[in-house]
Amino acid sequence: MHVPDGFLDAPTSIATGVVAAAGVGLALRGARKELDERTAPLAGLVATFVFATQMVNFPVGAGTSGHLLGGALAAALVGPWTGILVITVVLLVQGLLFADGGLTALGTNITLMGLIGVGVGWLVLVAVRSLLPRRPASIAPAAAVAALLSVPAAAAAFTLLFAVGGAADIPFGKVLAAMVGWHVVIGIGEAVITALVVGSVVATRPDLVYAARPLVRARTLEVRRNTTAGDAA
Amino acid sequence: MSVGHRLLAPGDSPVHRCPAHLKVLGLLGFMLLVVATPAAWYPAYGGYLLVLAVVIGVARVPPLHLLRRMVVEVPFVVFAIVLPFVAHGEQVEVLGLMVSQPGLVAAGTLLAKATLGVLAGLTLAATTEPHDLLVGLERLRLPSMLVQIMSFMVRYLDVVTDDLRRQHIALSSRGFTARNPRHWPVLARSIGALFIRSFERGERIHLAMLSRGWSGKMPRGMSSEMSNR
Known part of the structure; x- marks a missing residue:
């Protein structure tokens, strides 16, 4: 999934590098609000988690399998700013220590998967969350829609970049349709897995899910009469 | 073997000893040059490969070690193969198939640049300890x-x-x-x-x-x- 060197020309690569640097700069400020002084260890461990998660193969059938990209998942679990930082660090480590994704394409990859993947994911999540009942259980479906839309959004952005600074003259409309179509399929898988993962964390530790925090806090202490116990006595 | 050190080929060559920030800058400069090279300059790509081969030779990284890691490139080989069939431009016949000539050139260039990028990136990963890399990135501000x-x-x-x-x-x-x-x-x-x-x-x-x-x-x-x- 990582864009390698040479797919986009030098000016486009440098331009996306500048966009990525500006975005990550904003994220560095924003993350302090989400995680206060614990940012470094927590974001580091969550980045490691995302990296490990991408190694889990989800069998699709007929011998093929896919893996999670994790942009929308990171946004739902740790918030948009920390999510961008986490994906950025994963891409940096993959690019520099694993030669996965070109060094000149690092800015492009951070822009596509970090800024757009996490950003679109978070905005969609917040929009869907506001439409659903104010319960922690609403986070999983909201995260699913976020994942479903953020993957084709990143693919569409890549097609746009390729049309501007790509190495080949391609029929833009046809390629856009093919890329978005294919990534909607990937997005469906991403949506199902993201919803299942977020659902499982919300069920056990809703306090750890950033997107669920306003809903968890909204719950007030209540006294419930245990009727079954009363009947038995 | 641990995940973090999977790509490392430990050694004591001048390439291994070179400070990480210089290696990262060198790699970035080299790759920007490769990416900015026009498609038709075929001899230049041979030259780039030669430069990489010399660095890999000096570092004494086993070539097989690098070749095995080059599978990360596979998805983009697929993209490059599709390119001649969808790109605009003059059609030419290759092996009985009608393909776009500019698309064919673009696909070849794309593959050459991506391969050089993966090979160069693997060389950095093979010769740099993760913590040296971190110190290097700190020096690069x-x-x-x-x-x-x-x-x-x-x-x-x-x-x-x-x-x-x-x-x-x-x-x-x-x-x-x-x-x-x-x-x-x-x-x-x-x-x-x-x-x-x-x-x-x-x-x-x-x-x-x-x-x-x-x-x-x-x-x-x-x-x-x-x-x-």
């Missing part, structure tokens, strides 16, 4: 928060992937094999558990750092001292 997050990731990569491996052993030993999408909920729950474990580990690490007098900023040079074991 990467925001210190970003370097700190990266250093935690490098340090705990093996711990977290081992956590994941143990979960898989636990699943397998209970007879679970993921075969189709109906098994996704089990895998997803294990990922959910991994998130909780990783996040809580992060909280414990933070408390451990506080108890050792951490003030919110990494003391200079500590990252290298600590990783020297």
Whole structure:
């Protein structure tokens, strides 16, 4: 999934590098609000988690399998700013220590998967969350829609970049349709897995899910009469 | 072998000893040059490959070690193969198929540039210790928060992937094999558990750092001292 060197020309690569640097700069400020002084260890461990998660193969059938990209998942679990930082660090480590994704394409990859993947994911999540009942259980479906839309959004952005600074003259409309179509399929898988993962964390530790925090806090202490116990006595 | 060191080919060559920040800058400059090279300059690509071959030779990285890692490029080979069939321009016949001539040239250039990029990146990864790389990035003025997050990731990569491996052993030993999408909920729950474990580990690490007098900023040079074991 990582864009390698040479797919986009030098000016486009440098331009996306500048966009990525500006975005990550904003994220560095924003993350302090989400995680206060614990940012470094927590974001580091969550980045490691995302990296490990991408190694889990989800069998699709007929011998093929896919893996999670994790942009929308990171946004739902740790918030948009920390999510961008986490994906950025994963891409940096993959690019520099694993030669996965070109060094000149690092800015492009951070822009596509970090800024757009996490950003679109978070905005969609917040929009869907506001439409659903104010319960922690609403986070999983909201995260699913976020994942479903953020993957084709990143693919569409890549097609746009390729049309501007790509190495080949391609029929833009046809390629856009093919890329978005294919990534909607990937997005469906991403949506199902993201919803299942977020659902499982919300069920056990809703306090750890950033997107669920306003809903968890909204719950007030209540006294419930245990009727079954009363009947038995 | 641990995840973080999978690509490392330890050695004591001038390439290994070269400070990491110079290597990263060199790689970036080299790749920008490659990316900016026009498609038709075929001899230039031969020259680039020769330069890389010399560096790999001096570093004494086993070529097989690099070749085996080049599979990361595969998805883009597919993209390059499709390109001549969808691109605009004059059609030419190759092996009985009508393809776009500019598309063919673009696909060839794309493959050449991407291959050089992967090979150069693998050479950096094979000759640079992860903690040297972090020190190098710090010297290159990467925001210190970003370097700190990266250093935690490098340090705990093996711990977290081992956590994941143990979960898989636990699943397998209970007879679970993921075969189709109906098994996704089990895998997803294990990922959910991994998130909780990783996040809580992060909280414990933070408390451990506080108890050792951490003030919110990494003391200079500590990252290298600590990783020297």
